[in-house]
Amino acid sequence: MIVIGLTGSIGMGKSAVAAMFMAEGVPVFDADAAVHRLQGPGGRLLAPIEARFPGTTGSDGVNRAALGQAVFGNPEALAALEAIVHPVVALDRLAFLRRNRARPMVVLDIPLLFEKGGSARVDHIVVVSAPAWKQRRRVLARPGMTPEKFRRILKLQLPDAQKRLRADTVVDTGGAKAATRAKIRQLVACLRAKQRRYCS
Template sequence: MTARDRPFLLGLTGSIGMGKSTTAEMFRAAGVPVWDADAAVHRIYRPGGPGAAALAPLVPGAVTPDGGVERGALRGALAEDPGLLGLIEERIHPLVAEDRADFLARAAAPLVVCDIPLLFETGADTWLDAVLVVTAPPEVQRARVMARPGMTAAEFDRFLARQMPDARKRARADYLIDTSLGLDHARAEVHSLIARLSGSRHA
């Protein structure tokens, strides 16, 4: 498959509380295939998936009797030994890449969205054609996140510490959607992008 034959790959990302998942659903509702990196990890970790075999040598306590991976136990192991993270990523990232390749091979569309929370942090921008960052003012972001059940200020700060600052993401983005301007604005921006990018691969 040549570059002109394959879909245009648009990365979608944004920090916690910025509206990334809602924006991804807008693309789906418009008929655009969306590959979800978090959903791919869930598939890999479910019983019968390849995650258990990959992680058993590193974190045997996280492997369930039915051949799945218990994410709570995995988080506990990482809390005790943060150095495990890099080793786990070495084993899981290739499986995520396989899941994505399978999805793209089945996606008969001119445009595909790849929903990746840690897009820039994992270097995904090197293989994507363009990146859309969803954003909102800090006070809107904080209010959204703190409204989630069980969320604490400390946990919110931990999320932010893991993610590239919003300002840096915006500086590296090809496209931006400010979700604080309302759902109708975001939906119109999504439809405008679909119209613009769907024909770009074959232009």
């Protein structure tokens, strides 16, 4: 089984590319979706998060605004949250890999693939990228997003140019969706043909 690591900075179109992989029949593990589920009502992360950050959870799960306030701009608090979240998400990812072990390939959609050392655990790295102006426009159109919050998020992420240099495949989402879809279809066909070293 080929494990594809899918990553890209905020606003680059990674979710759209993940959906394109799924449309080609490739199972996708979405790390962000796993976190949302594990932090949702009855989720495994609620109790440890509440213990460390009192008042940030409730019957509906984690209050993301309250938790964000507690950790943003506070490296120590952020590290404490990651120490709670990452091991549980890793177990969820392992269960996904076991369920799909007979598949020819899977995708691990991990936003901080490089930043948290996950690139060593995948076979082929796909970086989703777009022009900076388009990234900014996409991100600032999100509800509750501000230029300052956008800047803080970017500081936590490896610059796009460095991600592109480390990629086996760069997928440009700055143009037409049809072109991006064709790129994913071509990559999946190449990987299925077991020609990984030639797939770009």
